[in-house]
Amino acid sequence: MTIGADKKVRVAVDVGGTFTDAVLTDTSGLGLAAVKVPTTPADRAIGVMNGVAAVCKAAGVGTDQVAEVVHGSTTGTNALIERTGSKVGFLTTAGFRDVLEIGRVQRPMAGLYDFTVDRPPPLVPRYLCLEAVERINAEGGVITPLDEDSVRKAADAFAAEGVEAVAICFLFAHLNSAHEDRAAEIISERLPDVPISLSNLMSPEYREYERASTTVMNAYLTPVMRSYLQNLEGRLAQEIGGARLSVIQANGGSTSVEFAKAKAVTTVNSGPAGGVVAAAFYGRQHGRERIVSVDMGGTSFDIGLIEGGESRVTTEGDFQGLPVKIPIIDLHIIGAGGGSIAWIDRGGALNVGPKSAGAEPGPACYGHGGTEPTVTDANVVLGRLNPANFNAGQMSLDVDAARRAVGTIADKMGMSPEDAALGVIKVVNANMTKGIATVTIQRGIDVRDFSLFSFGGAGGVHAVELAQELQMAEAIIPPLPGTFSAVGLLATEMRHDYVEALGGVVAQEAETENLEARFRSMEEQGRAELSAQGFDGDAIKLTRLADLKVVGQTYELLLPLPDQGPVSREGIEALLREFGTLYRERYAFFFEGEPIELVNLRVSAQGLNPTVVFPESADAGADPAPAQVGSRPVYFEGGGWTETNVYGRDGLTCGMIVAGPAVIEEETSATLIPPGTTAQVAADHGLIVDLKAS
């Protein structure tokens, strides 16, 4: 459908390593259009503007119709990976200068027996870590008043070193922020233009290293994000004018540019977070509330978890091996993608990854000089990918090069290239299965009644087999899998999270009025922030949550309050029952009658955006023959080479049933329907492979 010239539109732009994806709908969520344009690494804002222009053109609307641009940025993530963030001065309590470098002293997991493996170095070297004389105790009381001269001395040193940002983390500042606040005033007198990040604002929770790490990372990214966003805002104002810019955060919600500039750390990993949000959104539309979402690209495999129709949020995550104590979408990223290289180890076992052929030279079949066998090469050898129609026909694949590459490991294992290629697929699938287990089974979640939701260019040829391996109920491949993360950006809600630490209240004895007052105060803040961003009435959704734990234990479980009304004794009882159920589910054992502690109260404030509506087709019967574009032999375990029907995704319409073995091809992806399984085409062209029957 076309969008009228009188309508306003919303555009979402997701910047990836190679491509910038842009999608668009009108402000009612209709008229979905999607494009891919090249990413412009030197100044990514150019690619963003190109994407906006291209998607407007594709949808037949003028850029002057753009009301909002929702942006998923990799700028923060890249600055962290490449260590190109700013020069930060770190100020902490006297005696604890080394908190960042000591960290938790733990050796990295990959170095259990390998003593050459180190943790990532801190973002601030020791000479820029300085001390202020002050001390607050575990009750929040002042033991040593802030020595303001010690702060001035540090400010002078930071000025002399030319730091671009300052981070302050004092012990127990989450209980009493007075010293941090005053130190920030003193430093800003000396360094008026330098942004300052305070631990009591960034992450008001205990454990000094994790809080300091979060605060420092925020400072490290603030100047970078500020200048990037200012540049982008400037271009937007110049070329479009009037369009509001929103930025996606790692918690899966979007926020204003102003907020993102103040909390730059919240923008890290936001692209993958958008994908999980998209999966949750799509699942809700199809009545699926339990989903494992997987996004398989060239080098990485991002796994997300959705329960009760909502993506799961954690406060125990890390970015690039450095802890961040803010609510982020619980994402597990493993080094497995189409470019992952297969190799034989000294014991003769086949391994895949984590080394990747990357974009250059890429898999051997790209013909850019790669000789090592990759997952994509294995898929080519097995006939699962169409060498003549790859990446919208812009590329053809060299089958002989793929066979040669896979042949190198086949010879070592004494098997045919086809069987070696099958082995590569099995091992990479096992890696991915283990990764999925890490975010599901490890959290006590039985994946067998979950749907596997697969997107990203490389996912479709693995999705159904992965779901089978995990005994999952079904596999779903949505429409537009290649640009699905960007669709997610359009579907995200504006989101702000608030937390109040209670400092240990036994839930059974909690004063309900006090809890109510604390929830109310957070809700008022949330409502005020959202109305400043243009949301009101029913478009504001507030959710009350709480962190609870067994008294004496250390780790909490986060639960939404079952009764979202005013806090009552009955409501707390209901919350405790839910806690018991969840605890038993996770840890197998729960001793009834244990005192339970309320650790934190939380409010999540969401500003609701219009939903995205996928175009639908009419039911034209189950026979997929009209969509068939040909057939070719594909190699399967047990069956060997089998003539397999090939369908064009564009030709599939609602109600068609594609029986495996089959391959479904589209512009930027392909889906394998293995023998014995069938895919059903949904009205919105999503593919649903029901595995319960098989």
Added chain:
Amino acid sequence: MNDLITMQVIRYASEQVADEMGYTLVRTGRSTIITEIKDISCVVTDAKGQTVAQAHHTPSLLAGFEITMKELVKEYRPEDLSPGDVIITNDPYKGGQHIMDLYAIAPAFFQGELIGFVGNITHHSDLGGVAAGGVAGGIREIYLEGLRLPMIKLMKAGVEDKEIVGIIENQIRVPEKTLGDIRAQVSSLMVGTERLNRLFTRYGKTVIQTAWNDLLDYSERRMRQGLMDLPDGVYTAEDFIDDDGINDTPIRVDIKLTIDGDRAVIDLTDCDPQAEGNTNSTIANTHAAIYYVMIAVVDPHAPPNSGCYRPIEVITKKGTIADPLPPGAVAARTNASQKIAEGMFFALSKAVPERVTAGSHGQITTCGFGGKDPKTGQLFIYTDIQGGGNGGRPHQDGADGQDSHLPRFMNTPVEAVESRFPVRIERYEFIPDSGGAGKYRGSLALRRDIRLLTGPVSFARYSDRQKFPPKGLFDGLPGACGRILRNPGTKEEERMKSKGLDTLQAGDVISLQVPGAGGYGDPKDRDLDAIDRDLRDQKVTVEAVERDYGVVVDRASMTVDRAATEKARPQAA
């Protein structure tokens, strides 16, 4: 080795079960030693008790399972076991580590048949004995170190044995903590058996058992191939424990390591007789040190399981420091086992100089503070373990602030300590100049100063390397010795014994200063930019740099004066 692809698939799935058990234990545990430090380990074994997968925690706790499981399958035939049983033991003379480390093991069943075991081991805050925390040095008899449990069924078919719980409860100072931690171990096992059953349901018994056997063979094969790359020969080394906490005489550890084709024999029979104090290394602990070093040097990425141990023969003599007899006390065992590990590295440095590190801190500083918390009126036990650094490595400095070798512990956050215990931590920082100079510098020592806010408080501890410093390698210099001071920087400053049990008063400050680590290679070969960085970061002092590296430092810029240095140290240009 029929199907190495299925083997990899089952391997990942089995590791997942072990990891999940570890996760559950940490989430449901109560003592900071579990929840923060993570002094735990979890395994999955086959029905014979051979370890097939371990969680990513502490390697040093692992080899003990090998011996404990052998004892367990001797004591319990399959028909003696039922689903829901949990067997516990901490007997150092039956594969145990020390009294505070409690094993819990559950049989796993599939269709009524015993298919394997899941096990975990956890360091407890208290299991009775003469000192709160159970980590006093200078103890003569195992009987004083706490409640020594033989193999007993804590749970029978899912029901906790009240009588056993009653016996334990009566012997310990903080039962709500210890029993909570034991129940966390049980939770972890329940999760493990359930997940293992699910795995068998998914793949079938034959597939998994074949894959497990393949996996053990595979690790063995990798180790054997790795050993073939090491030059054959007999390599020796010695190291010394400062003292046993009772007698002021050093104790010698003697390593004779033979590489013979695809196997290795480690002969420890010439180690000194067992000590009067508790620095004796139980056999499980001795094996752990040897297996750790062999895997680290031969093939650090071999899947760590029982197969890795097959090509390695360990010979010990009963009644020595490396294999003591009852009633020898053993709590301070890491003083000995870390020396065995150090000796192993130094012996191997002669065979494969590019695959070893210089001397690490070579001990584990462990302390327990016990007293009455004035806020609650209840007893408290604050157990803390200090990490220590690595020596210089063939191409890298030792990593400052990163623990080394046998453990994989975390520290206890200052805010976690002060929220739970009546103490204040006044500093936690690096000690400059404590890393041994070398082409690659040893890592810096850590210092943690703890002030007691109440008293009297018992202070149990063991540590070492306070007389024999961490060794340098290939002309690298030694690292600094450790020390423990009471009330540092005051008139009452007093150096305390490295191993002991004392009573402290409110207001006392204990300064725990762990040893540094040795340098690797000649300091004269150190990159000048690296010296500049260390100077800039105040990790070294000008005086030490000029003395140890033979460079001249420009006092104005606080960087190496290249021209002046070239005269003093011609090869530096």
